[in-house]
Amino acid sequence: MAACCAGRLPDPAPRVHPSVSASLVRVGIVTTFSADRSYAESLDAADPLAAFRDRFVRHDPELIYLDGNSLGPLPARTQARIAGVIDREWGEDLVRSWGHWMSTPRQAGDMLAEHLLGSAPGQVLVCDSVTVNLCKLAWSMLDARQGRDVIITDDDNFPTDRYVLEGIAAQRGCELRLLPADMDEGVSAEVLAEALDDRTALVSLSHVAYRSGALADMAALTDLVHRSGALTLWDLSHSVGAVPVELDASGADAAVGCTYKYVNAGPGAPAFLYVREDLLPQLRQPIWGWFGQQNQFEMGPRYHPAAGIDAFATGTPQIIGAVAVEEGARLLGEAGLDRLRAKSIQLTSYLISLADEWLAPLGFALASPRADARRGGHVSLRHPDAWRISQALLRAKVIGDYRTPDRLRLGPAALYVRFTDVWDAMQQVREITAEKSYADIPAEQSRVT
């Protein structure tokens, strides 16, 4: 817990970070980085997405929310839509609403496909959780590669991904290969290439790393995997809504993702899954539920999976969460993923520049890729007291979060975070760390971080 950690200091950064100026040029502003708040104000004034901030419910105008990468805030239209679904569709129309609710998971999936996933319709379904969807897809993809018995993921992949694959490997007698990932930079193509062989059935990776925000090159890695004859299963939980995802163009075989982060669909909203159309007939998912049954309400004696992506449905879908997914996808689509990505790069570059300027001398080091093209929508900063600093920030109404072992994770979501929010938040980190005003906070972590 020594305050000194000079060995972890980042590379010295130029005052004008190349990626910052590049992204500024992209949206038509040429200016020079400055650590003055007025600079952030000028960026806010020029932000074409600034008005989207008012599309969210905001109870406390002083709160700075940099944790939308964990739970996105509540869009006002989502609140109204859910209230309507509950009062009119459930309360008034009752069971009759199933006539249209039956289509909601597909509709929500197609909206994600269109606005966020670079997918043609009919390949995305909103259902279950990421965990359950990983299980359905991994199981069926292994079946589609009979004779191969190796699953590959990386040792720093999100826990549920690693655990699900560990379980399936145990149940099927497969070997699970854990690639050594760089905690800050992610999985390299070289490391993956070395692990692939003709025993490999499935490679499952995250598009954006949950801790560092490292962004994988989906197309290049998928190509590498395909050359070994294996299939790819991507987890988009930390990328969907934050960076443009091009599922069809990348050649990815299948994907899962959650909707309660950048899609802003609320706590425990249903996840989604994607299967590339030509692969659909080859995959038979293992949870044979009545919602995946052809002619469901004939309630026939044997299971006959529905055609296409519908076969991946299991039980009764949660409707309230699925309509929140629709609203979330619509709102992001309105802002436009390209504009969101441009602003997101500006925000994270700006955050990194301030960290270089203010926090590096206080023992912080960047724990995310420095190159814009290698970074998703959030940034991690390393500090021995990261846990206590994150808790002191909470007291100061700046919400980020802590991730093991010593990361302060900050997610300035482009849809509603201002440059001045980033400035104010970083100023708080600087003050709290410089003054050690977190000294009274216990070092033991709470159950939920």
Added chain:
Amino acid sequence: MAACCAGRLPDPAPRVHPSVSASLVRVGIVTTFSADRSYAESLDAADPLAAFRDRFVRHDPELIYLDGNSLGPLPARTQARIAGVIDREWGEDLVRSWGHWMSTPRQAGDMLAEHLLGSAPGQVLVCDSVTVNLCKLAWSMLDARQGRDVIITDDDNFPTDRYVLEGIAAQRGCELRLLPADMDEGVSAEVLAEALDDRTALVSLSHVAYRSGALADMAALTDLVHRSGALTLWDLSHSVGAVPVELDASGADAAVGCTYKYVNAGPGAPAFLYVREDLLPQLRQPIWGWFGQQNQFEMGPRYHPAAGIDAFATGTPQIIGAVAVEEGARLLGEAGLDRLRAKSIQLTSYLISLADEWLAPLGFALASPRADARRGGHVSLRHPDAWRISQALLRAKVIGDYRTPDRLRLGPAALYVRFTDVWDAMQQVREITAEKSYADIPAEQSRVT
């Protein structure tokens, strides 16, 4: 489609049905059945649960809702609670709410356990769907009976139960034995006894049959199964909240159930699962997700299941649905399952008496057990034109539903249905059938029934 079906007429019923008078005596009213509406009015006047009807949102005072066995109506307190969770816990407190949301699935499970399931705390978890929970439990229970390779269910069990077991049998190379069930009376102990042997690992049955409402003797059948060395997995979807369930007392090994029927938790609300405490250490469920991990937020390298029922959690739980489960369980607990069951028997007995009186001459036959103790909370009536009659009833603002092959299913839930509702609904069935006012409705069924 002949109107004549004399061969299907029920046994002649006495004017005063023994079970009706028995249940009336039980709640302190001694009266004689009459087909006059005034009789229903007198029963309503004496109903100790009458006030609970006003605890539900009601948009159309003329609507008669007899389909709470498919989707329960919206309790007013649930609407307010969800609005609060969305506005304050999600909208205002944001990610900080996970501090208490983490406990919601267990809390909701313990409330179901206490009020509805006859279970000590720590054995019930609200999570996933019935389909996914069946899969988790059946898989882990088969693992716990190594060396046995037979799964038993019945050929009239709810589709998702049959399909899930069919899938697992295919994946594990087990034999699935489908007991011949009587469509109206359910599974007999004799038929089950004949199928059990020392190869049997698991028997999975519904407590109340989805079509006929036949109520199984959980304790007796569980005992039978245990004597063969196998385990029992009960589906409580059509019994929870409708009849008292005594999981601990029955010796049942495990159970699943849904919450959007009699628990009134809304479309796609999460299901629950139960595992008897002493069995918990023997079961290892197959979907290894981060919410089932010990010390979840340490995000450790290997999966180590949490202790107890928490190991059956998978991915991020849906919170809005889980709080609706809490509210639903609380409301039923306030009314009291014994009082609800007494009124439910009165309601269904009364419905059957009216069917005997009015509908048998029109070609209807009872398709549910006649004995009160063998019947859950809903009643099915057989008629060759059941589909079209159910649609004509919808037009007349009476909501029941149709079930294959020729059943009109009516669920007078005791928490909010009046005896006059039953009288009015049956009067409508009588008129519609006598006048064939459904003649204009196409015989082909819609996608959702």
